[in-house]
Amino acid sequence: MFSGMDPRAVKQAMKQMGITQEEIQASEVIIKCKDKEIVISQPAVAKIKMRGEESFQISGNVSVRGISTKPEITEDDIQTVVEQAGVDKETAEKAINDADGDIAEAILKLKG
Numbered sequence: 679m680f681s682g683m684d685p686r687a688v689k690q691a692m693k694q695m696g697i698t699q700e701e702i703q704a705s706e707v708i709i710k711c712k713d714k715e716i717v718i719s720q721p722a723v724a725k726i727k728m729r730g731e732e733s734f735q736i737s738g739n740v741s742v743r744g745i746s747t748k749p750e751i752t753e754d755d756i757q758t759v760v761e762q763a764g765v766d767k768e769t770a771e772k773a774i775n776d777a778d779g780d781i782a783e784a785i786l787k788l789k790g
Contacts, residue, residue, distance in 0.1 A: 697728045707736050710745075717741050749779025763788035 683691075692699065702723040709716040721738035751774050759770035762785045773784035 695728070697726065700725045700727075702734075707738070713745065715743050715745055717743060749774070751775070751779065755779075755781055759784050759788070 702725055704721050704723045707718040707721045707723065709718075718736055718738040718740050721736050724735045726733050726735060751771060755774055756767055756770045758781055759765070759774060760767055763770065763773070765773070765788055769788070770784070773788050774781060777783035777787065
């Protein structure tokens with residue numbers, strides 16, 4: 679934060695400004711985005727409080743992984759559509775997929 683300064687002087691200056699820093703023992707940090715996840719392994723995490731606001735400083739090994747946009751469909755979801763729309767299991771599953779996992783929309787389209 680203050681390069682070239684004595685660490686004790688830095689702590690004292692932070693204390694005078696009302697800034698506190700706490701180390702967080704984390705094994706992994708995942709930032710979830712709409713289309714990907716940013717994964718930070720072996721992280722060093724610091725929580726910094728200043729003027730009532732909390733922020734986090736994170737460093738470590740960064741990797742990015744894509745996430746599936748396909749909805750997770752459970753057997754309960756399929757059974758609900760089968761019962762409500764009066765269709766077979768395969769038709770219900772296709773309707774849920776077509777509705778991007780929205781069960782109510784799938785039922786309405788099958789009934790309509």
